[in-house]
Amino acid sequence: MLAELVCLHVFALRLIHYAKVIPRDKFWKDPKNICMIAILALTLVDMIIYGALHAAGFYALRWSRVLRPLLLVNVTEGRQVGHVIPRGRPTGPERIAGLPPTPCARVKLRRAIRSIRNTLPQILSVFLLFIFSILIFSLMALKLFSKRGLTTADGAPYFSNYADAVFDLYVLVTTANSPDVMMPAYDAGSAFAVFFIVYVLVNTYIFMSVFLAVVFNNYKKYLKEEVRQLVRAKWRKMARAFAVLRESPEDGGEGRGEPLVSRASWNRLVRSVQPDISRAHTELLWSVSDDDNRGAIDERSFVQLADLLNIEVITLKSRPHPLDRLCPALYRSAPSRLVCRSVRHRAFAVAYDVVILINAVFIGLDEEEPMIANSEWAFLALYLLEILLKLYVIEPRTFFSAHSFWNWFDTIIVVCALVATVINAALESSGRYTSRQILDIVFILRVLRLIRVVDSIERFRTIMNTLIRIGPAILTFGQLVLVVYYVFAVVGMELFAGKVKFYEDAGDPARADCGNALLRGSAFARLGYCKNNFNNVVAAFVLLVQLTVVNQWHILSSGFTAVTHKSARIYFVLFHVVVVIVIINIFVAFVLEAFFLEYSLDKSDLHTELEKKIEQLQLGVAQDAMEDNLVGATETSDLEQPAEQSESSKHKLMFKIASKRYRTVDALLQRLFEADLEREDDDAADVRDGNGNFANPSFGAA
Amino acid sequence: MLAELVCLHVFALRLIHYAKVIPRDKFWKDPKNICMIAILALTLVDMIIYGALHAAGFYALRWSRVLRPLLLVNVTEGRQVGHVIPRGRPTGPERIAGLPPTPCARVKLRRAIRSIRNTLPQILSVFLLFIFSILIFSLMALKLFSKRGLTTADGAPYFSNYADAVFDLYVLVTTANSPDVMMPAYDAGSAFAVFFIVYVLVNTYIFMSVFLAVVFNNYKKYLKEEVRQLVRAKWRKMARAFAVLRESPEDGGEGRGEPLVSRASWNRLVRSVQPDISRAHTELLWSVSDDDNRGAIDERSFVQLADLLNIEVITLKSRPHPLDRLCPALYRSAPSRLVCRSVRHRAFAVAYDVVILINAVFIGLDEEEPMIANSEWAFLALYLLEILLKLYVIEPRTFFSAHSFWNWFDTIIVVCALVATVINAALESSGRYTSRQILDIVFILRVLRLIRVVDSIERFRTIMNTLIRIGPAILTFGQLVLVVYYVFAVVGMELFAGKVKFYEDAGDPARADCGNALLRGSAFARLGYCKNNFNNVVAAFVLLVQLTVVNQWHILSSGFTAVTHKSARIYFVLFHVVVVIVIINIFVAFVLEAFFLEYSLDKSDLHTELEKKIEQLQLGVAQDAMEDNLVGATETSDLEQPAEQSESSKHKLMFKIASKRYRTVDALLQRLFEADLEREDDDAADVRDGNGNFANPSFGAA
DSSP, X not given: OHHHHHHHHXXXXXXXXXXXXXXXXXXHHOHHHHHHHHHHHHHHHHXXXXXXXXXXXXXXXXXXXXXXXXXXXXXXXXXXXXXXXXXXXXXXXXXXHTOSOOOOHHHHHHHHHHXXXXXXXXXXXXXXXXXXXXXXXXXXXXXXXXXXXXXXXXXXXSSOSHHHXXXXXXXXXXXXXXXXXXXXXXXXXXXXXXXXXXXIIIIIIIIHHHXXXXXXXXXXXXXXXXXXXXXXXXXXXXXXXXXXXXXXXXXXXXXXXXXXXXXXXXXXHHHHHOTTOOHHHHHHHHHHHSXXXXXXXXHHHHHTHHXXXXXXXXXXXXXXXXXXXXXXXXXXXXXXHHHHHXXXXXXXXXXXXXXXXXXXXXXXXXXXXXXXXXXXXXXXXXXXXXXXXXXXXXXXXXXXXXXXXXXXHHHHHHHHHHHHHHHHHHHHHTXXXXXXXXXHHHHHHHHHHHGGGGGGSHHHHHHHHHHHHTHHHHHHHHHHHXXXXXXHHHHXXXXXXXXXXXXXXXXXXXXXXXXXXXXXXXXXHHTTOTTOSSSSHHHHXXXXXXXXXXXXXXXXXXXXXXXXXXXXXXXXXXXXXXXXXXXXXXXXHHHHHHHHHHHHOXXXXXXXXXXXXXXXXXXXXXXXXXHSOHHHHHHHHXXXXXXXXXXXXXXXXXXXXXXXXXXXXXXXXXXXXXXXXXXXHHSOGGGOOXXXXXXXXXXXXX | OHHHHHHHHHHHHHHHHHHHHSOHHHHHHOHHHHHHHHHHHXXXXXXXXXXXXXXXXXXXXXXXXGGXXXXXXXXXXXXXXHHHTTTTOOSSHXXXXXXXXXXXXXXXXXXXXXXXXXXXXXXXXXHHHHHHHHHHHHHHHHXXXXXXXXXXXXXXXXXXXXXXXXXXXXXXXXXXXXHHHHHHHHHHOXXXXXXXXXXXXXXXXXXXXXXXXXXXXXXXXXXXXXXXXXXHHHXXXXXXXXXXXXXXXXXXXXXXXXXXXXXXXXXXXXXXXXXTOOHHHHHHHHHHHSTTOOSXXXXXXXXXXXXXXXXXXXXEEOOOOHHHHHOHHXXXXXXXXXXXXXXXXXXXXXXXHHHHHHHHHHHHSOTTSHHHHHHHHHHHHHHHHHHHHHHHHSOHHHHXXXXXXXXXXXXXXXXXXXXXXXXXXXXXXXXXXXXXXXXXXXXXXXXXXXXXXXXXXXXXXXXHHHHHHTHHHHHHHHHXXXXXXXXXXXXXXXXXXXXXXXXXXXXXGGGGGTTOGGGTTOHHHHTTOTTOSSSSHHHHHHHHHHHHHOTTHHHHHHHHHHHSOGGGHHHHHHHIIIIIIIIHHHHHHHHHHHHHHHHHOOOOHHHHHHHHHHHHTTOBOOHXXXXXXXXXXXXXXXXXXXXXXXXXXXXXXXXXXXXXXXXSHHHHHHHHTHHHHHHHHHSOGGXXXXXXXXXXXXXXXX
8 A cells, every 4th residue: 555655656746747737728628637636535545445444444445556557547648748848949940850750658548448449339239239139049948948847967957047047148149068067958869969069150259240240340530530630630749849949941942832841951850869870761651752862851751750660660781790890801710601601501401490490390309308408408409500500600699689589589599598507407417406496497498499490481581570560559459458467466366365275285285176165066166176266366366367268267257157146257257258358359369350451461561762862872671681581681691791791881881671560559550541541631721721721641542 | 872872873863964965075075074974884883782781791881971971962953955956956045044153052062162262272281280389289288297297186197198188289279178178287287288378379369360361361252253253154155155146337327336125125134034023123134235225225225234134023913902902881881991091010029029028028937827828819800900900901922022032931820830739629629639749840830929029129130131141151061061961970870879878767877878888887877978979860960060060079078088099089080180179160251251242242243233224214112212121112112002003004013123132153253253353353354255355244333
């Protein structure tokens, strides 16, 4: 509670600070702020009540904990506030510099939640029809089976009352009690199988697909609307920035009276937006914007800047190898060149793939045999040798560039495995003591090393790259799931904490009924689910994951209804509806959409133009290397280096567009809906804001 | 075997007949025919071998049964053959009359199978990566858990060997053993939950979504290609038909040398394609095609004909009510008019919705109480009264028109319920004997009656209509699933028939181990799954449905591996891969696509033009009635009738486009990909066939 009080203070102080900075009327108009104040007040009230009741020895409920995720979601965007306003320069390039803001995780999360909220009414219609269908089928089941004197496998009456029938059939939708619920009727008469097959077909297959379709469709619709608003805001703000920075054509005297932005102010702008951008990258962007070399750009090209900055351009610096600088005679000698050539040869990669496969077999064998245990040192040495050889051939900073995922992966895994193995060996030789934890880590690292083989198979690499690319989007949903899980975990802990206990000692007789006599002989206790309880947040989260997976959902929930009341089913059904029907479907929808994008769309026109420019300026990496993975690309750039050594210093830099990859999820989303946005905005004149002279930049066409 | 021999003869005779009709070289070039001959020969060989072995008392396998579905799929398209060729007129309108052919179910099925076959290579890549992931995780599980001395809830060793670890983790992907497989490790240490959560996230959620995405994407791609070929073939054939039917402009002397088709030959064509088309409908279509009343149409309009015929136009004949004809004085009297007005009033529908709700409550109550049992008669009378009243008001042929789904539904259900209730009552009063079967039917009919309430709630109606509309597409997949099920059922019966037996008598001690000592004490027998066996086709199908639902999949399969051999797992894993990963995903993909179509597309331009024409000619039903359901529309047409009575006989007919509904799945598919087809074909000049003068009709623009 002390920790919570401190947190409350921090949030309150932040809000007060924010209220001081922001104009008063604006502050009170923002529902987020009012929501924050309400949550803080309610939390405080709850804490006081709880403290008082607790002190007086009464039972008290900490209900305000459910509100905590809202606090997280509603916190005002720290970055934008902290970045733009405190500097006290409300106009000028720095204000625009905040734009296009890379929305922080919280904004993305809030947007995801808003999209879901907007999707709900549509889902509700289908959901009601779905519930109606369950009610009708339950009524039929009640009429058909209740009077036959059938019993379930446990000897309980079969479909004996309506509420239980509805619940049983709801569980059947999740498929958790799939053949069991049908068996008594099926045993009584084969024709009854038709009832259950029709039920599963209608409710599990068709309705669940319809849910996915509705969620997918609505989620996409509202997301598109959000993205459209964002894009329009961006264009509008870029146009306003243009109005601030433009030099009136009368001053310059050139052009046909068209306002232009000079290179100097453009440079200043870019540098203030991205202080870490390289000069060469800036030059490249400028050359794309100022296509006809006028020394200034018009509004159309200026507005593109935000999108240009969102295209991830990898700057490859082809530096000479440090050994080459230190002792060129040795590094350029014939044996050294032979080493370099052999390491770069395909056979080297193939040889190591074979090593990995042999290693996989050895891992599978019993590690307690001394021969196997010692072979591990040999494999470690081989892997270390590989990394060292590669470092000998490839310039270290290139080898460890930010985009060389597999190089980083390899090195970290091998070094960690080395350290862990050494520690383990040291522990073992001294005092004969083996730490199970360290051994576990060693095992995991050993197996993880095998994953590397995926990268050397072409057909797997493309799938892996797609998966890695949609990773950030999945993380956004991870946050969303965490927030929902947290709410359910807190509610679950209030309802069920301490009711089901787990006893570490396998011999403890209390283990048989999870420390609760009500569970004696229940399926929950019999299957050994005692550790699935709400006694702490971690256990609650693990339990919620199991409920999300759905299987044995009815047995897990039956355990908690047994120790409390039948109405506890509401909690579990609610969790199923919220997480499995809504959130998992949105997750699937997003993965689908991201995959369709990867399959159907190629690079945007802006991308293409940037690439063309890179090619024109002969700064590019060979096309075939681009198709290759990043390690390959870096190697190629390294290979080309000696030939370019003699050329101008400018040519030491090479660019490569991380094809189809975007800096932010926003840019991805914009690309996702670009075609639609364009079409709709072409005839929508209302985007043109107060500046009047702002023509919509046509996104696709450069 | 006798039945099979007869079937073989039929197929063989058919093939010989076909070979006689078709040119010899064409017959032998068709892989379908060769496939058929091979299957017939193999089946015959199999039957002889089986007969011989069986007669000699040896064990024999009827392996050729697996080939039977291929026979079904490969049968030559009976309709096209029977319809076009035997008439012996290879040219002229009748030949074209076969086009656009409504492809028979078998063709659609074959197309669906072809699409799946084309999708497989892409799925394979993802599948291999998925298997690789399972292998890696299994290796990790083996290393982490095998040496800890853990046991499962059954006391079996936990992850003790690699093959079992792989199988257990594969089962976890299906979520069938969800918390159970994790519990021993979780009990040993909370941190191990992370391993299983990561596993489920990667393999169940991400990989399964990727499967859906890949299947969806590829299936759509290949389906689109198929549809494109179909559409092109249609256009080409329509153009050829035009070339046959056109009158050279020199003869007519009118026009600018453009070839035209006269109304007379057009009429002949339409009547030979659709003999049952009404004259008014023909006139309507002609007026759409011949927009500027030239009395002849050019190629562009002519080619549209196939699509025009595919738009479902409902002809509403506003006939006077038979009672009105028989005794107009009575039917038009004030009380009769009052009855008509009150039945058409909204309150009438609302009153009956209330009746249905009350009935639902009564059904839920115990039907053995005499009050409740007698109330059933009252409800039946009320429902009958409703139908009779509606028949009094609405012209019977309108009431029972093909598209009045709910009228048909109501009447059939009520009449069946009446008949069944009367039979039941008769049986009960005589001899005190109650037939359980008839009572079951009565119960089902009673509950089904309640579904009608869905139609009176607007938000449900739209969803229901969409579901009814995608019904035919679902049926195509139903066939596909049946074929796959049949193959697996036959294989399963060969492998497992008679191994697991079900004993009807609950007291039979053999019931405890399903008549097989190997199952004693197994989870399969304990859960009472004995009736889930492969002893006959029906039982096999029910079991396969349960395996499709996936839950308890591992227990069902463990039963059959226990009575045979561990390698029987291959059968169950294969079934899961084929049905759950491939076919169910395609099913979901199709439902998704159909729903997206319903949501995103409005009527086609051709639709719109047809509608405009109907409006122009004042033949339409009021727009608001069109939005209403079909009963409403018919009622409206009936209401308007007295006013139109005096007008020309032509006005007695009214048209209504069954909005967005298509006659065939093909037309739906064409519409599905229309936008893409157009775009691609606009610049694809290769569609223009030998006729040279054939310009592609732009599909969207009339």
